[in-house]
């Protein structure tokens with residue numbers, strides 16, 4: 138299990154940041170992703186795997202009209 | 203991208219413009235000496251009394267600049283002095299104040315052409331402020347005025363013309379011009395420009411025939427789009443300002459300025475302003491296509507995003523998503539908007555998000571068959587006139603967008619009003635007999651637009667819808683058509699103003715972001731849904747209260763300065779993510795604003811001082827509400843539809859989420875409980891949390907537990923004038 142924005146979520150071996158975004162339907166483009174406090178560079182989400190018990194933060198910038 | 207149609211094709215309305223001008227009767231001509239601002243301020247205000255036909259100038263004092271700063275602050279201060287606690291919106295003394303702020307009109311930094319309009323609102327009976335683009339405000343300032351204050355009522359339809367090059371201000375009877383805004387803005391631009399090249403130096407403010415009759419009336423501010431050869435419109439939408447405007451019998455305000463240049467603000471350090479402006483322009487150029495795509499879609503980029511996060515209002519805010527979302531998604535609008543044209547509503551705005559849908563062939567009403575450019579839809583319009591009313595046909599959304607604008611009706615309020623009426627129709631509170639034969643079934647675009655035509659004609663069921671949700675609640679209850687408490691639960695208004703188009707049910711912070719606002723539920727004060735509901739970044743009441751302190755005040759500052767909010771956070775530096783939880787503040791852009799402020803005014807300021815600047819005006823507005831009889835915790839109470847599920851269908855649409863919350867957060871096992879029992883448990887829990895949020899927010903803002911600014915707070919912001927203290931004192935016990 139991992140934690141994504143405070144919610145518990147099923148984890149599997151080799152799970153990537155991109156997969157997490159897809160499962161959570163996080164389609165907003167202006168986001169910052171941190172895994173265990175470390176900032177993940179945009180453009181590397183497909184290649185970045187997330188370890189079990191990771192704390193993942195997907196911070197959505199405010200936007201809104 | 204090649205454009206496959208002739209985007210310059212549109213119906214022209216200027217054939218009779220010269221003859222119509224010849225029919226004007228000049229009631230007053232006043233000479234004035236134009237002047238340019240010094241460091242952002244001209245230090246004078248133009249006051250016009252339409253009852254007595256008097257034009258005077260007022261000095262902008264040091265104290266005004268120190269405490270009220272400009273824009274919204276000036277508007278509130280002038281309004282405070284113009285009216286009494288018993289003034290009603292349609293009394294002659296009610297003011298309409300239009301003020302660009304000290305930073306408005308600079309062309310160095312994107313989003314710097316805004317004006318703020320303040321008046322006593324017919325919807326809420328308290329002051330309303332509305333931030334609007336278009337050229338009027340900056341051109342007014344470059345004629346020599348920090349604000350325009352209009353009082354009184356004309357005897358017949360008039361226009362007010364401020365002509366800088368001619369050094370005259372005239373009040374003219376204008377009996378012949380059609381004042382629906384897409385027509386009026388074009389005619390008056392042609393009448394008062396010296397030639398075709400001069401169209402860009404004319405700004406027109408107007409409200410159409412809908413604003414004659416509806417409390418949701420708005421103002422249109424024009425700007426000339428040279429590439430299209432079209433007069434475009436931006437709206438001061440909220441709070442019914444258009445009705446006040448037409449009640450004063452104003453057909454249009456026209457400003458004619460001299461030749462525009464980049465340094466007309468006579469900035470203290472012009473190079474400092476261009477330096478930060480260039481940095482932002484490069485960010486927009488380099489990153490907008492990967493971020494919000496504001497240049498190609500505008501704020502409509504949010505439509506499918508909101509749907510994906512269950513935040514898009516559907517069927518009067520009952521649901522947050524819809525299966526037909528693809529029909530009104532941003533890709534659809536991208537195709538409708540003519541691409542490759544600069545769509546900035548002021549010079550130098552590289553965000554250029556004021557998109558236009560060209561070649562819309564009008565399907566109904568008095569302009570049926572005309573070909574027009576529709577300004578928008580922006581996100582709020584697509585959601586309000588679209589999903590919230592169950593309408594997923596772009597042609598109908600464009601049609602109602604066009605008619606809302608030209609009739610001078612606020613798309614946000616009309617969307618929310620219509621959604622309420624449609625839900626009443628769904629639930630049998632309304633029927634064909636009660637609507638005069640209009641079928642208000644979800645998704646009926648033709649009926650939707652017919653309501654607009656009825657408002658403009660001042661007749662039928664549309665006239666009732668145009669008075670706002672609060673009016674409808676009382677009217678329907680008075681007729682015995684529906685249960686008032688239920689209609690209060692589902693009617694999305696606070697303080698008498700309709701909600702803008704975001705679902706706040708699952709975000710406690712945004713429930714406060716809407717209902718704790720000064721003017722009514724408009725997201726321009728606070729938009730915290732992602733921080734709260736999605737990021738789970740502000741979990742405690744204190745965290746939420748801190749966000750409900752910082753963000754409303756930061757956003758208030760745009761209204762003091764004459765700035766647009768969008769270039770703050772709809773674009774971000776490439777490495778903004780490095781700020782982690784603070785990234786939402788976009789710290790580099792905050793720094794840019796401090797630079798811009800110092801560059802123009804010559805005054806250095808810290809981020810903390812920026813917030814304090816806003817806080818004085820914000821508290822003053824709160825006291826102003828109190829003065830007009832609206833205040834205390836009860837005035838900040840939201841409709842339950844914005845807090846939790848009102849109906850069985852809403853509960854069932856999110857049953858898994860709500861059952862989980864019952865178990866994990868409320869501590870009740872949902873097994874064996876009826877939906878009604880579970881809804882009741884939720885309501886008690888949710889309303890209790892909202893009350894606790896209020897406690898935390900009021901404490902953070904320096905207010906009593908009943909939302910009254912304390913004397914210490916007034917003193918801290920130097921707004922403890924005797925008349926302000928006198929308003930507050932009786933409420934402090």
Ligand code: SF4
Nearest residue numbers: 313547551553555766
């Ligand atoms: S960002 Fe859009 S609304 Fe704001 S000033 Fe620029 S064009 Fe106008």
